[in-house]
Structures are given as C-alpha cells and as structure tokens.
Amino acid sequence: MSSADIGVYGLGVMGEAFALNLESRGLKVAVYNRTAEKTRQFIEGKARGRMIYGFTDLKGFVQSLSKPRIIVLFIKAGKPVDDVLADLSGMLDKGDIVMDCGNSHYRDSDRRFAELGSRGTRFLGVGISGGEEGALKGPSMMIGGDFSAYIDAERKVGPAAAIFENSRCISYFGDGGAGHFVKIVHNGIEYAVMQAIAEAYDYLSRAAGYSSLEIGSIFEEWAKGELRSFLLQAAAQVLKYVDPDTQRPLVELIVDEAEQKGTGRWSVEAALELGVAVPTITAAVEQRTLSTQRGLRQITPCPPHASATKRELDEDNTLVRDALRATMLLSYVQGISLLDAGARTYGFRVSEALRVWRAGCIIRSRIVEELYSLLSYAQGEAATVALEKNLALLEELMPNWFGFVAQASSAGIPTPATASALSYYLSIRSRRLPANLIQAVRDYFGSHMFRRLDREGYFHSDWGRKVER
Ligand SMILES: NC(=O)c1ccc[n+]([C@@H]2O[C@H](COP(=O)([O-])OP(=O)(O)OC[C@H]3O[C@@H](n4cnc5c(N)ncnc54)[C@H](OP(=O)(O)O)[C@@H]3O)[C@@H](O)[C@H]2O)c1
Incomplete structure (x- = not known):
C-alpha cells in the first residue's frame, strides 16, 4: 500500500462509520483500534474490498x-483521549494533525490545544452530530483548534460532511475548544426538544x-409542517414500531428511566458559568435525572385523570401542537443565547x-433553517434578534401554549x-420582574445594597428596623 491519506483511531460505532464515509469519498484510510480483534473484524467484514x-x-x-499526518480519534471522551494523545506524542512529527471527534468537554479541548500546540502538533477539537x-x-x-490544521483537514474530511443547499455542514469556530463548545450547545438543545416531544406524548x-400508534401518526403529520424535524420524525417512527415478539408497541415495553452521558449537564454548567439562562434545557436535564429517582417517584402513586377528551383532540389538536412548537423554538433560542456568550470568548x-445544523445533525429542523435565514445577515445579539423576529408567532401560539400547560397540570x-x-x-415580555424585592430582601439581611430607579449609585436601607447596639 502507498501511504494512507488519513487515519481513524477507534473502531466503535462512529469510527467505523466515518472510516467507511471517508473511503467512499476516494480516500485511502488507515484504521487502528485498542482492541485488535475489532480491527480484524472490521477489515474482514464491512471494510472488505475497500x-x-x-x-x-x-x-x-x-x-x-x-x-x-491526519489522525481522527473516535474514542470514549475523557481520560482515554489524554492517554491516547500521550501514546501518540512520541510518534508524530511537527505539523501533524490530531482531530478529536469524540464528545469531549470544551475545556479539555482548550487544554489539549495548548499542550499539543506547544509540542508542534496541530490539534482540532471536533464536535460531530448525526x-x-x-x-x-x-x-x-x-x-x-488550530486554523491552519482546519484548512488542511477540511480538504480531506470536508467532502464527508452533510450538505444543505450546496453548502457543506462543516465549519471552523475558533481556537481550542470552540467546536466542542458549539457541540455541547447542540446537545443541550437536543435534550430540550426531546423532553418537549415526550411531554406532548405523555399528555x-x-x-x-x-395509543402509541395513534400518537406516532399525529407526530408524523405534524412533522410534515412547521414542526418538521429529525427528532419528531424519529419519535413518530419509534412510536409506530411494533415489537415482533409481543406484538405490542416496543416503546411501551421500555423502562421509563432516561440515561445521559453528560453533555446536557455540561451545557447547563456552561450556561451557569457564563451567566446565561437556559431553563428549558435545564428542565430537560433535570427531568432525566428525576426519571431515574425511582424511589422518590413511588412515594405517592397518583394516576392522572383525563382532562381532554380524545374526540375534542381528534377534531383539533393545535393545543398540543402549538405548545410543542413554541417550546421547540425557545429551546433553540436559549441555545442561541448560550452561543452568544460563547461567541464572545x-x-x-x-x-x-x-448553518451547519441544517443537515446531518440530530437537531436539524425547519426551525433551524428559519432561524439561520433570520440570523445570517443580522447584527447584534443573535438570541435577541431571534426573539424579536418571532414575537408575533409566539404571541399567536400563547393561548394554546398556556392552555396546554394548564390542562396538563390539572390532569396531573x-x-x-x-x-x-x-x-x-413570560419573563422576557415582562417590563418589570420582581427582582426588586429580591434585591431589597438581600439588602435587609446582608446589607448587599441595591440600585434605585430614581437616583444613581448603590444604596443601603435599615428598612425601618431599630438596630440594637
Ligand atoms: N454514538 C453516537 O451517536 C455519537 C455521536 C457523536 C459523538 N459521539 C462520540 O464519539 C466517540 C465514540 O463514540 P462511539 O459511539 O463510536 O463509541 P463506542 O462504540 O462505545 O466505541 C468506543 C471506542 O473507544 C475506544 N476506547 C475506549 N477507551 C479507550 C482507551 N482508554 N484507549 C483507547 N481507546 C479506547 C474503544 O476501543 P475498544 O474497542 O478497545 O474498547 C472503541 O473503539 C465518543 O466520544 C462519543 O461520545 C458518539
């Protein structure tokens, strides 16, 4: 064999698939896996003749x-990446490129970018979705990561990316962990949208x-219109799938405890660190956690009572659909708000x-396409623009959105x-929030001071208390 064009380290689900993808674009691909048996199976199986x-x-x-050299890592995030980078370090020449395509934390990618850079290895932290x-x-x-490495690597991996309207869904976002930062925001949005869909299903x-099959059909119908999205289409297909062994919808046989690998939590942690409110993403992460607290959930078994008749919803289910549409839209807006903060760094x-979320990824949707059109030439904070441009729509959705939350709550x-x-x-459209009372009470017990509407500066009050000395 003459030299390979690119190397893939890690032949799990993603590494194998990406190696096949790269080869289908005309590249000669070298592959390696920690467990040699897997490499042998791949070469003799799916990769045979390629x-x-x-x-x-x-x-x-x-x-x-x-x-x-370009080495693409598709391995478990965390310590394994550091271990593999250490193994590779003595074998690489100056200017070689390592692309970490796992779900690494963006702070780890910041650190690895600096460490590898100091040794002359060009590091790229790559968030991949799909x-x-x-x-x-x-x-x-x-x-x-390293911009010159991106230019070199893009020539080889770019053709393997998804395409939306002739534009490749691949992009460079900045130094260090910028790509992995964007990926954790993507995953936060993914959590929120999945939870919103699950709530519509639950109701x-x-x-x-x-029945599950009926809900699958409803979702399928919605996914043809404004709610078109990979995740709603996936939920529809899942709900309609019948287990061949039991002849029951498989979804009904699945334990109701949602797992998570941590990227949703990372998006919430990043938001807390950067001072950005992402309540819907947070709610989705917490609800996954709550689903696993089985002991707590069994304390007061309380069956829900019917709130909506099926006949009413058969005629008009916009109550549920509009609430889902508004929640999906605001999940993206909250993610965009977090991106605004990341963009400053x-x-x-x-x-x-x-732009790169319009195809190939898990959160691709009509909403993403519309938000991209709104934001591609806009100036200023993207989240503010996204909200302003959608105000009329959100106001229109509001009665059903409110009605859904009220009816679902009254049904338990x-x-x-x-x-x-x-x-x-509601917070965003409130001219005044009750944070004035919070400031006053903070000052009452801790002399934390407050600002006034009618005067400049910071103030403290004794709030009419007699201070005993
Ligand atoms: N699955 C997805 O949908 C998806 C999507 C986007 C990103 N990702 C990310 O992509 C990465 C790979 O995911 P995957 O789904 O392909 O995982 P996977 O099927 O579980 O495969 C994990 C791979 O990591 C290797 N590995 C684990 N610990 C290692 C270590 N200490 N040293 C060297 N290699 C080690 C494994 O090698 P052995 O065979 O020797 O165990 C295996 O090749 C992960 O970071 C994941 O979060 C996954």
Missing part, C-alpha cells in the same frame, strides 16, 4: 500516513387516551452554528420543559 487498511500496532498505523447514520453518510461538523397518551458567528401530567419555556417567555 481502500481501508487495518493496523494492530500503533507505530505502523502512524507511519502508514502521508504527511502532514449518530451512526450521519457518520456514514454525512455528519454535521463543528470544529475548533396525548395519559390525559387523552391515545471564541469569536465565531452564531449564525454559522445554525408534568410538563417541565413546556412550562419552563412559557415562564422564560
């Missing part, structure tokens, strides 16, 4: 690559008595994230994402 070459020794893998199918056919790629199922254009169905999105919106 320009994919397996290595069981790391040195041979590295030496097989043309220079500057799951296995995306990795195989065209993912959305959010890249940060239709438990308060109105629809990394210097990217927020609209660029929406929790709607943390939908209700928090509503509260977020």
